[in-house]
Amino acid sequence: MSANHPISFSVISANLKKTTADALVIGVGKGADGPVLLDSPLSASAVNSLKASLEALGVSGAADQLVRLPGLPDSDTKVLVLAGVGKLSGSEITQEALRRAAGSAIRQLAGLKHVILALPTTAVAQVSAIAEGAALGAYQYASLHSDTAGKKAPVAKVTIFTSLAKDPVLAGVLERAAVLAQAVNATRTLVNEPPSRLFPATFADAAKDLAKGLPVKVTVMDEKRLAKDGYGGIVGVGQGSSRPPRLVKLEYKSEKAVADLALVGKGITFDSGGISIKPGAGMITMKCDMAGAAAVLNTVLAVAKLGLAVNVTGWLCIAENMPSGTAIRPSDVLTMFGGKTVEVLNTDAEGRLVMADGLVAASQEFPDVIIDVATLTGAQVVALGHRTAGVMGDEGVTAALKAAADRAGELIWPMPLPEELRPSLDSPVADMANIGERMGGMMVAAVFLQEFIGKDKSGQTIPWAHLDIAGPAFNESAPYGYTPKQGTGMAVRTLVTYIEDVVARSL
Structure with a gap:
């Protein structure tokens, strides 16, 4: 890279x-x-x-x-x-x-x-x-x-x-600004890379390269381990491509940690839609479908560079969604990591499948909070436009993310998770389907992800928030302000600011 x-x-x-x-x-x-x-x-x-x-x-x-x-x-x-x-x-x-x-x-x-x-x-x-x-x-x-x-x-x-x-505090302030901008710019570059250069294996390699010299442990799970360990969502989405999937785990630990946080990012390096293939025009920007994973990667690295007093684990759920004789089909049933079954009604609703595996894996380590970031739905753009991301989940986490975004200069807006949307995901042959009610599609996708959030050690559901950055992750129009054309680096500044706030509240 x-x-x-x-x-x-x-x-x-x-x-x-x-x-x-x-x-x-x-x-x-x-x-x-x-x-x-x-x-x-x-x-x-x-x-x-x-x-x-x-x-x-x-x-x-x-x-x-x-x-x-x-x-x-x-x-x-x-x-x-x-x-x-x-x-x-x-x-x-x-x-x-x-x-x-x-x-x-x-x-x-x-x-x-x-x-x-x-x-x-x-x-x-x-x-x-x-x-x-x-x-x-x-x-x-x-x-x-x-x-x-x-x-x-x-x-x-x-x-x-x-x-x-x-x-006297100015030197530290300027150093933070430089670290933050470097993280955003590295995210932009990953998003801008052509899918012929950035695919699951090279994305994993880029994560290792960017983490060199930092106190961050990087573990890369290849397709064989993913299949062996039961990551049915990531394996299923990736099986149609000649470039097999990866799950990358990043771990930063601080001796003074005041909290354990988990970040999960969608890393679809190219999204053709699979068998439910997109129209040609709909594929042109689909190299950006890994922007969530890129943001998670560079957020963890920025936290490490700043030496923040938290433990942060990042999960990059990486696959290429392609149509072929080996691709998953509409009506196939996948067994996700953790055992839940999902009927695939639309192979272009693939992001939630890889994210489900990552959310279960993150839950099994009992973090204090889980935040996921994904270019998940076109419905996000319909609802909030090209510059504002949607945030859904537990009110305490979403409110804190909104406050962090406001200070960081990123636009996000809280959206509800109506209970009546869940029945639309019911399936006659599996625990649930991967698509449901068409209206409110951004919220339906979040309701799907919510099903894969686990319990903490006391039996309570782990606090969670979902950021849908489908629109603001990629700028198709002219540059403006500090925002270039193509990859924007959306969510990095919000996540780092949120994590700084978690540390500050513990003091």
């Missing part, structure tokens, strides 16, 4: 002329009465001159707008850049607005080597958001184009101008 080169950070608090860079970025907001120049280190005369020229320059302050001007005597930069932060509401600019503005600027300034970001900051968390956005915006996939002569290299160095430059 090709690696994305990390961006380097530095901070300054005074005298812009002492820092030589290619561009200086300042912020412009979209106010009720027109563009508003945000606080910056520019001189009063420069600020007044710019304010008088904003509308004539066509500057609106809209998110993603970037206007380049000649550099000013205030700094030793060739270019002054006005970056839009979007609509202003109140005096405080949100962390997400800063994160997106920084990411948008760095993304659009590809080709420059060193950029100074002088967006307004009054708190360390805002500096962190700017650094995170910049690192996410610098992402580029090492594409397979034969001619790369015209490709602009990403910005390699960012200097953040802030009055908080000497705050």
Whole structure:
């Protein structure tokens, strides 16, 4: 797997002329009465001159707008850049607005080597958001184009101008931002890899490679062990492909662990639909059907790099769903790991089959919480669109994930699990069927997964939440903010923030 080169950070608090860079970025907001120049280190005369020229320059302050001007005597930069932060509401600019503005600027300034970001900051968390956005915006996939002569290299160095430059906690904050962005970007790269390069065996190899040097134990179960141990869902989905399935287990343990958490990710490296084959247009983006497993993998690695006081186990349920003479058929019955039987009515509802095995395996280790992440249903996109994920499960876990996502800058929305949906999964020949009621399909899929959540040592059902990221895991439209086209790295930031919150609540 090709690696994305990390961006380097530095901070300054005074005298812009002492820092030589290619561009200086300042912020412009979209106010009720027109563009508003945000606080910056520019001189009063420069600020007044710019304010008088904003509308004539066509500057609106809209998110993603970037206007380049000649550099000013205030700094030793060739270019002054006005970056839009979007609509202003109140005096405080949100962390997400800063994160997106920084990411948008760095993304659009590809080709420059060193950029100074002088967006307004009054708190360390805002500096962190700017650094995170910049690192996410610098992402580029090492594409397979034969001619790369015209490709602009990403910005390699960012200097953040802030009055908080000497705050002693800033170094740790910037390190966290770099680790988090690296995890998101590694997830993006896995998603972007063609299925001819990323299939179950190479995905497992990538997990081992990415974990090298970290206190993470990686166990890879091949098709022979999966069949021997009874992982009927993963084996069944993978049996139609010439590339056999894998189950990858990642274990990070802390001597100071305050909780044991399990993460389960869907890793369908390509989803043709199997015998219930998708239309051609529906297959084009199906290399992204392993985004949940990629997010789980890189979340565990980020937690290890940050040294968080938790035990986290990741389960990557990896298979390729292909039609062939050996593929499962509609009406086949699979015996899942743990013994439950499932009648397969639609082979394109395969994600829940591999996830069921992973959820049972995770349950058997009695974690305090199980969270699964999957590009599970097209119904998620119908219900919530392309940028908002759905979260379902136990209210305590879903509420905590929603709060974490809000701070991390990711969009998720809680959805119910109505009891009346469960009977639609009944089967006359097995414990349950893999599809049920068509309406509310996102919730029906979650109700199916819920059946495979086990009990804890006291006999109570383990707290669980399911994240359906089918829409926001892959961006088919133009880049925006810090989000590139194709793989987005959705869920990594939410999961890491959630785990940090678990640690913080124990203190």
